[in-house]
Amino acid sequence: MTSTAEERAALADAVAGLLVDHDPVDSLSAVVDGPTGYRTETWSLLAEQGLLGLLVPESLGGSGGCHGDIVVVCTQMGRVLLPGPFISGAVAATSALVGVCEMTGAPSAAPEELLGDLVAGRRTAALVDGGRLTLTGSARQGYAVTGTIRRAVGAATADAFVVAVGTGDEVALTVVERSAVEVTEVRLADATRRAADLRFDDLAIPPAAILASGADAAAVLRWAELRTRLAVAADSAGGAREVLGLATSYAGTRVQFGRPIGSFQAIKHKLASMYVAVQSSAAVVAEAADVLDAQTARGQLPGAAMRTVTAAAAHCTSSYVSVAGDAIQTHGGIGFTWEHPCHRFFKRAWLNQAWLGGEAAMHLSVADLLAVDVGSPQSDVGVAGARVGTGVA
């Protein structure tokens, strides 16, 4: 079931109210320097409101929301630059666990228990890409895993990691407790998110710990990845709208040469272009959510649906980068100061884009999906099915 326009508007108001009351942008610098980098009280509120289980079906203890809802929530979080691992946890890791639990013959109760903890806010998790780890063994006998996952977003404060190891048909999903790996926190330019390098030292993953493998795991990951792209796109659309608002009101009040600078076409046209980028971002991310909500079967996704979601991710993240940069330019010197929030939007925009693999990789992904559609051969240099996304799979 998808929500109606009225329900979404009410959800947006509720989330906006909650975040503005508890986590306003002006108090951001104190929060992001704290031990976890986000306000745990806010996290508890999100849990109470059912927002940590938004993408979890009611049968698994969640709120059974739709993709349109997640766009609404992430857009609002983007507007206030909400710190914390919402997307890496409540979207990416949660989606992967839901996928595992929904598979027929779920291997054990462990993923469902972890899911319950995540939805209730008792623990946190991050979905991480172990595609480059050295893997020995097989899904049947179990694996031994060695190597380092670099710059895993949301991993710095997570209690557990949902890890995708292996590549292609050999991909397998498992959950690794924080204590099982060496976690080195990496501070990011975007202080609202925290990453970590995770070192695996011949870590044994017994067959019982493998939650999904092969085509099943690939399907679960693809959904988690698309939802992550959708959430990051929505965060970007929200942030871009907010920073455009800052630039617009500044241009309307800042007087130079005896006129508000917003009366000069040089500024006016820049702001108009920013507005088009913001409106088009909102349109395409809403469309992407509708496209995902229209899919009934979990396994197979039509190329057109993946293309819309990937295009939304590419457009929203690159629009955010441009709009945030233009907002700094519109503000002039004041926009380049640490106290002014412009740089925080700019840095979050960059993190969002890098997180999804960068603009070129997303464009190549769209091109591959288009080429398949018109029946042209896959290219060797193309990256269809490659790891654009959470850097997941």
Next chain:
Amino acid sequence: MTDDRLAAERYRPEISGWLAEHSQAGWRSRLQASPESEVVRFYQDWARQLHAAGHLVPHWPVSFGGRGLGFAGQAVAQQELSRADAPRPRPMAISLGHAAATLMEHGTEEQHKLIPQILDGEIFCQGFSEPEAGSDLASLRTRAVRRGDVYVVDGQKTWSSFARYARWCLLLARTDPAAPKHRGITFFIVDMLSPGITVRPIRQATGSSEFCEIFFDGVEVPAPMRVGDDGEGWRIAQTTLVTERAAQMIELTESLRRSLDRLIRDAAGLPGRAPGSSLLDESYFRAQVGALGTEIEVLSALTQRSLAAVTDTGDIGPTSSILKLFFSELLQRFTRVDAQVHGMDVVEDLGEPREVGYLSGRPFVDHLRSWTWTIAAGTSEIQRNVIAERVLGLPREVRL
């Protein structure tokens, strides 16, 4: 989905079925080789065929000859025409769009009698722009002076598409030179056969000459051919113009999609740098295709969602500025990539290209023509002013 959109969807199979049976295969190349007058006749015949089957104006009210399917029905028809790659009756764009909308909304019963002519393929042209009134359209100087039962018109209009073949002209003329400039303008429908009218084609950068100048020398226009009251011309022109432009967007988005598919197929047949490879194997080209594909996806979402909002609320607002800006600048980027892949073949002499749609499949013609989109009907700069002032509320330009 609203009732409007449901009704439009029920209509879809009828038009798509009809188009499949009445395919005009090869029409582009036939028109490219024909004299312009034959091109115009072809479109007039095609418009009559479409109308006979009920597919020319399904969006019009039943009382005027349509099916009453409204904006949603128009969108469906445009989509299906585009998917079938059927000809669109371009020389009748003004008649079927702006002229008809103006007549229906503001016309007298007497003026409504022109509507059957429109459905019979008669061409209307637009007499708005002047040599000294382009972006600043409201500064136009063509005058209409009331003398008894007629207005006498003197002046010069320009950029008037297909005026040579037009039977009627939508004219904006100044009736009150003393009034503030937007308020002194009146809207007329002028018979192009009236004594005192001279039409001269303008050869465009592409080599073709759809545009014309129109000279009015003491032309008498009967007072009943005035639309609305004296001084209402500006307002009348604005309201219908904006809605009509937005309606085209569905078709334009579809044709961009199709053109990108065509570009990908072309590229698969063009050589890459490594022996045996194709252009489509080059990662730089693939990234360009992906960027264009991304933007087309965005345009499509933006168009569908904004037009759905227009259907539901009836208020187009600044939507058409946003859509036109996004589309026209994307069209320019797309046609540039499209033209570049064809190397020296693309820069051969263009001849006199015929009007066969915004993406004719001749990449350099299409690229050159993309400027008609960033300039005509409000330049990109004017659109940005509109967005900045009307949406973002920034201070208005100093206007004289």
